[in-house]
Amino acid sequence: MKQITDSLSNLYKIKGLYLFLFAAMLLVACDTEKAVLPDEHNDVPDLSAIIPAKDQRFTYKLVDSDGAETRLVTRVTAVNDSAGIDVFSIENNFQYEEGPLVLKYKAFSKSGLTTNEISTSAGLNAMIEFVKGFATIKSSELTGFPQRQIFDNKGTVDSKVTFSKDPIRQYMQLEIPTEDGIVAAGIRNVVTYHDGEVIKEESITTPAGTFKCSKWEYSYDLKTTLTSERFPPEETAVVYTVHLWTAPGIGIVKSIEASGKDVTKTELQKIDK
Template structure:
């Protein structure tokens, strides 16, 4: 008789870990904790400037998960091109993990008073296959829901909206879980990510190892529905809502943010230095 606990927790846990990383990368925005003791500056965010990292600089972040895992992320503009009279920044975010690193490329541009982040099919999902490969043979992999768009109102004042465009991200993996003694087990994992629009709830000064910045604090959420089924094991389905608090500054992008799941897991990111 197959022990269900020897099968489902490992692939589902790894799946969620990579999906959360992707969700951060999708919009090039990550996570960090609030500090109610900060003093609101006299001069708030300049409404005319885009929320895009400055070309020619490199931004290094520290990412800490609730399980104690610490990772590093480096973001920089790789190039700026003119498209129909509009400057489009090609940005790369490289996340360094324990056994290597993965990169996500995306575009950002400002138009009609709003900054848009655009992500095509991300290479980050190759990391998921890499995670699963030691424990399973991948038979089929399907991913839809791209391009994704996240749109910030450049004003960055209280009630300024952040909205999302694009279909929900859907992923389905068919595989055979490797069993050392006995027959391999047919299994399938599917996951759906749906973003919910949000807004600025506060303007405040935020201090990080990289300095003090006048920030807009945005709040929004996304919902993940994960399903797991395997031969001889009852199907499992879990739904999580992840609440995001995000601090941004014009011509920088992320300063801080925090993601907290409905299960109490958190992922915290903080700007460490600008070079």
């Protein structure tokens, strides 16, 4: 029983894939897919955009409630023109104990708003690769995409951050090898984001330096159902509150994602070429 439960508990880490960067949905897009852009052109770079600068590497440290640390490196891999708007392709490379996990997303700024977008296929592929480390996936589905997160670049108090209204729904049917044989199991997640806003402007000091930041607050609900032929269904419903510090040309400087004693902290450690 414990081995089964321990294996299933790994799936809770999938919630991190739903955030754009640690609270930020890790916004994913395939190279063949295009971000949804506004009709009008934008020929002037937006220096207020909450997007990492190109030609730099941003290294973060993530620490969870158990004290486990994860390293993340974020970098812009390409900047492409689309209808006169610069669209940034950004890679997030996580180093989990179970192995690396790479997520790619696209972002652009227009009319004073930074938009991030996640697509279905790349997000599903990332979760599949993660779960393959401890189970065989018999079927999987992911709906509620594309998901978008839109920041007001002003970043002043009461500036808004908004999300797509449709929840993310994810289901996987699994076969987990155990000492007693193969166990059929399943996991269903429903993630619903709630719009938020800037609650404060302040300077934040991290190992990477001191930055003038906007502190955003928003929340999301995570409802999870675990099923198995070996034990009754287990259902949980948790609300996470996210505090996110951002700066133009960097994106995330710091974040705290919490639900009771379950807290994950992320902090920028260094910026280099």
